[in-house]
Amino acid sequence: MSPGTLGIHKEALRNRVRQAEADAGERDERMTTGEQDELKQLRREVAELRRANEILKAASVFFAQEIDRPRTRPSR
Structure with missing residues (x-):
């Protein structure tokens, strides 16, 4: 399934994934x-x-x- 089929721009999806990783403590470079x-x-x-x-x-x-x-x- 691609981001386009979800109706989300791929950069928006990438940002959401990065934020979810930061919230889970997997990314220290992001608040x-x-x-x-x-x-x-x-x-x-x-x-x-x-x-x-x-x-x-x-x-x-x-x-x-x-x-x-x-x-x-x-x-x-």
């Missing part, structure tokens, strides 16, 4: 599906933390300017 999922999740977390860090930096600059601004006393 397992679990490792790929974990890497995606960690990259999302890093991006989220970077965004939060930028927001905190901007807020600290804003509040530092507020603290440094001279206060005017209301006239009586």
Whole structure:
């Protein structure tokens, strides 16, 4: 049975076989599906933390300017 009769391009089938081998521990040069999922999740977390860090930096600059601004006393 050839990949074409399965309706799958031969490269796609080859990639699936390689991934299955990696998941079974037979290929060290390729990450397992679990490792790929974990890497995606960690990259999302890093991006989220970077965004939060930028927001905190901007807020600290804003509040530092507020603290440094001279206060005017209301006239009586």
